[in-house]
Amino acid sequence: MTRSEADDELISFLQGAASASWSVRAASGRRLAAAAEVPGAAVVLHRLLLDGRDTFVTQETAEALLERWDAVGLRMMLAALASADDDTGDHLDAAxxxxxxxxxxDGERLAALCSALTSDADIDVSGEARRILETLR
Structure with a gap:
């Protein structure tokens, strides 16, 4: 795939994230998770994590970010958890x-990632990382 094709695909997923269709938004969230480092994707992923129209979108996006098994994906999840309403927070926790x-x-891997994020500059992220570590103990 050429860089131009990759850019076109990313643009397509960014546009799909605004779709009226829950299934298109969920698929976009899953695919955008692979590009979480891209600034425009990060903003859209946060919005999909907090999708107010369908919790399946939240769940799919969250799981895709966690399946990365890195601090970038977990950090996005923790930031969303910090501002989520109770129902959305339950779905993020379920993910x-x-x-x-x-x-x-897996629990050990999660604990290691959370430990690294307890010193994050964003107090919401570091607080959520500590909360998860407490539940793992």
Whole structure:
């Protein structure tokens, strides 16, 4: 795939994130998670994590970010958790359990990522990282 084709694909997913269709938004969230480092994608991913129209969009986007198994994806999740309403927060927490709660090793990987984020400059992110670490103990 050429750079131009990749850019076109990213633009397509960014546009899909604004679709009226929950399935298109969810698919866009899943695909955009791979480009979470791209500034425009990060803003859209945050919006999809807090999707007020369908929690499936929230769940799919969250799981895709967590499946990255890196600080970038988890940081986005923690930032969303900090500002989520109770229902959305429950779905974000469920995504963490679905992806990171499948084995002891997954829990250890999650703990290591959360430990690194407890010193994040964003107090909401660091606070959520500490909260998750407490639940893992």
């Amino acid at each position: 963490i359990l679905n992806v990171c709660g499948q084995s002891k090793e």
